[in-house]
Amino acid sequence: MEQMTEKSKMTARNVSVFYGDKRAIDNVSIDVDMENVTAFIGPSGCGKSTFLRTLNRMNDTVASARVEGEITLDGEDIYASSMDVVQLRARVGMVFQKPNPFPKSIYENVAYGPRIHGLASNKADMDVIVEQSLRKAGLWDEVKDRLSDSGTALSGGQQQRLCIARAIAVDPEVILMDEPCSALDPIATAKIEELIHELRGRYAIVIVTHNMQQAARVSQRTAFFHLGNLVEYGETSEIFTNPRQERTKDYITGRYG
Numbered sequence: 001m002e003q004m005t006e007k008s009k010m011t012a013r014n015v016s017v018f019y020g021d022k023r024a025i026d027n028v029s030i031d032v033d034m035e036n037v038t039a040f041i042g043p044s045g046c047g048k049s050t051f052l053r054t055l056n057r058m059n060d061t062v063a064s065a066r067v068e069g070e071i072t073l074d075g076e077d078i079y080a081s082s083m084d085v086v087q088l089r090a091r092v093g094m095v096f097q098k099p100n101p102f103p104k105s106i107y108e109n110v111a112y113g114p115r116i117h118g119l120a121s122n123k124a125d126m127d128v129i130v131e132q133s134l135r136k137a138g139l140w141d142e143v144k145d146r147l148s149d150s151g152t153a154l155s156g157g158q159q160q161r162l163c164i165a166r167a168i169a170v171d172p173e174v175i176l177m178d179e180p181c182s183a184l185d186p187i188a189t190a191k192i193e194e195l196i197h198e199l200r201g202r203y204a205i206v207i208v209t210h211n212m213q214q215a216a217r218v219s220q221r222t223a224f225f226h227l228g229n230l231v232e233y234g235e236t237s238e239i240f241t242n243p244r245q246e247r248t249k250d251y252i253t254g255r256y257g
């Protein structure tokens with residue numbers, strides 16, 4: 001992976017998103033950098049997930065959705081017709097709210113992506129990718145003796161780490177997480193937060209969360225969205241201790257949500 005020291009990994013410029021005639025995101029510009037966790041916070045329906053999904057074109061799957069503006073990855077327009085969307089989604093991986101392992105073995109859940117992307121030339125190579133991905137996702141020790149068991153037989157927290165391993169296996173640069181802990185208990189949540197901490201050194205991570213404490217714990221940058229607008233974006237410590245906008249202050253102090 002090339003080093004991006006001065007340039008941002010991803011940039012969004014004047015991005016608006018529509019569902020039919022309804023504008024869900026209004027003119028948002030933001031930069032996402034390597035080795036950083038960026039948290040998207042804001043009241044329900046403010047457009048956090050919609051905006052997150054523009055970053056790897058997941059909204060292409062929604063027929064009524066339309067995106068205006070420009071989003072780049074390493075300076076390249078991800079909405080250009082030359083962009084290979086399958087490749088893009090490997091480079092910008094995604095972890096969803098509800099753990100969604102395939103109804104296949106733990107091994108196959110991780111091997112699936114590398115196989116379709118041709119990342120392993122033989123079984124030994126694939127074994128290495130599977131083990132390393134599970135290690136990076138903090139799951140190896142728990143599953144190494146039962147790799148042929150079904151992924152769906154794991155606990156919720158383990159399933160979510162399996163989904164993180166699956167994203168990692170195709171060697172992404174950016175990982176998008178849409179409320180990855182909302183279906184998990186506090187112990188499983190703590191493990192995922194710890195994992196996000198460890199993964200930060202290798203990727204750019206963007207996380208949507210309803211949990212303000214979680215945003216404060218895991219992120220270095222926080223973006224506050226309200227009614228489709230990006231109200232404020234800055235260092236997490238600043239946003240939580242010294243927000244510039246009244247609306248941000250009201251939200252983080254629990255005045256509305």
Ligand SMILES: Nc1ncnc2c1ncn2[C@@H]1O[C@H](COP(=O)(O)OP(=O)(O)OP(=O)(O)O)[C@@H](O)[C@H]1O
Pocket residue numbers: 019024042043044045046047048049050051062064
């Ligand atoms: N597939 C869709 N079709 C039409 N409208 C949609 C669709 N998905 C989201 N919306 C609308 O877009 C707006 C933003 O929704 P979005 O899910 O992005 O918000 P959010 O901030 O992530 O909310 P939450 O925190 O509740 O998940 C909402 O008004 C929602 O109803």
